[in-house]
Amino acid sequence: xxxxxxxxxxxxxxxxxxxxxxxxxxxxxxxxxxxxxxxxxxxxxxxxxxxxxxxxxxxxxxxxxxxxxxxxxxxxxxxxxxxxxxxxxxxxxxxxxxxxxxxxxxxxxxxxxxxxxxxxxxxxxxxxxxxxxxxxxxxxxxxxxxxxxxxxxxxxxxxxxxxxxxxxxxxxxxxxxxxxxxxxxxxxxxxxxxxxxxxxxxxxxxxxxxxxxxxxxxxxxxxxxxxxxxxxxxxxxxxxxxxxxxxxxxxxxxxxxxxxxxxxxxxxxxxxxxxxxxxxxxxxxxxxxxxxxxxxxxxxxxxxxxxxxxxxxxxxxxxxxxxxxxxxxxxxxxxxxxxxxxxx
Numbered sequence: 319x320x321x322x323x324x325x326x327x328x329x330x331x332x333x334x335x336x337x338x339x340x341x342x343x344x345x346x347x348x349x350x351x352x353x354x355x356x357x358x359x360x361x362x363x364x365x366x367x368x369x370x371x372x373x374x375x376x377x378x379x380x381x382x383x384x385x386x387x388x389x390x391x392x393x394x395x396x397x398x399x400x401x402x403x404x405x406x407x408x409x410x411x412x413x414x415x416x417x418x419x420x421x422x423x424x425x426x427x428x429x430x431x432x433x434x435x436x437x438x439x440x441x442x443x444x445x446x447x448x449x450x451x452x453x454x455x456x457x458x459x460x461x462x463x464x465x466x467x468x469x470x471x472x473x474x475x476x477x478x479x480x481x482x483x484x485x486x487x488x489x490x491x492x493x494x495x496x497x498x499x500x501x502x503x504x505x506x507x508x509x510x511x512x513x514x515x516x517x518x519x520x521x522x523x524x525x526x527x528x529x530x531x532x533x534x535x536x537x538x539x540x541x542x543x544x545x546x547x548x549x550x551x552x553x554x555x556x557x558x559x560x561x562x563x564x565x566x567x568x569x570x571x572x573x574x575x576x577x578x579x580x581x582x583x584x585x586x587x588x589x590x591x592x593x594x595x596x597x598x599x600x601x602x603x604x605x606x607x608x609x610x611x612x613x614x615x616x617x618x619x620x621x622x623x624x625x626x627x628x629x630x631x632x633x634x635x636x637x638x639x640x641x642x643x644x645x646x647x648x649x650x651x652x653x654x655x656x657x658x659x660x661x662x
Contacts, residue, residue, distance in 0.1 A: 348362055352662060353609055353629060353659070354607070358597045359606070359661075360643075360661055361659070361660045361662050362658075362660075363659070365408070366658035367390075367404055367408040368655045374399055374402060374410065377396040380634050382637035382656060384639055388405075390645055392404070393423075397418065397419055399413040400417070406643075419439070420440030421440075423445075424438075425478045434449060434455060435447070440476070443460045443471065445475055457504075458486065460472075464496070467493075467494065474493035475491070476489055477524065479528050480528070482528075482530075489524065489526040491520075491525070494512060495511055495522070497509065497540065497551075511540070518557035522545075523540055527570060528573075529571075538552070541568055541580075543569070546562065561598070567588055568581070568596060574638045576600035580598070581596075582594050582607075586624040586625065591631045593609065593631060593632050594626075596623070609626070609627050609633075630646065631651040631652070634647050646659065
């Protein structure tokens, strides 16, 4: 990892702005639009975080988190700068990282009073734990000891979730679809899930998080993206139930207060360029879909969802700040920088 402390001039000169909005000129037609439904509506910021791509290029903007100082951290699989750190206004603060060609999942956890990052790398077939400035602390290699993987190439981790006791859960979303459960030392404790059509199995276990909205009974929420479901498991790996989101091909769940936020990378029949954002309430019902159709339930079942405004192409993650503004990172979307949605 080569740290770069020197930040070049990142003002939005013509080249920077043009690059940041490449293939996104259609957004200007939504400049003053309010998107979303019911209690969660937003105004679009078209210029947030756009940089001079000659110095700070992005490829796929996979995930974002906010650290304890309120900074917004973006993970991209461009090895000139895998990590880009902004303040909330979109000002560039720092960049680092050249060693993560398959950078996909980004989880922040506070350990011993310090923020640490867990980077899931598709190409390296492992999860790397680092400090906020990029120093490697620990590596979770492919789980050879599980007996499920004859070679590391079969293991393609996409996301992690960290329990309060320090246990680490890794979702193999692009591999054999198993969920690995480690202790903080990196010792494999359990493995569950796997590819299949049964309720406890997955087709694209893309994302995972700890649902601690009921503090006395934390559970795992795990994406089954191709099945249009969120699946709930106990921390011991027992399947509990599912949340059906027909027409919504969801990425990782992000818990904020009592709501669940999900980047929805495709919708309807799964065609490209049809993404929106899904927001669920404390009862796990979809209440707002910025960029998508109005959520409607009939006899307790959600109508199939689809994109109605082409604000997004392929949303891959959402990050929330303290004012509940949203930051949306996108996969395969013209190498554009994140979009900010201001809560109104």
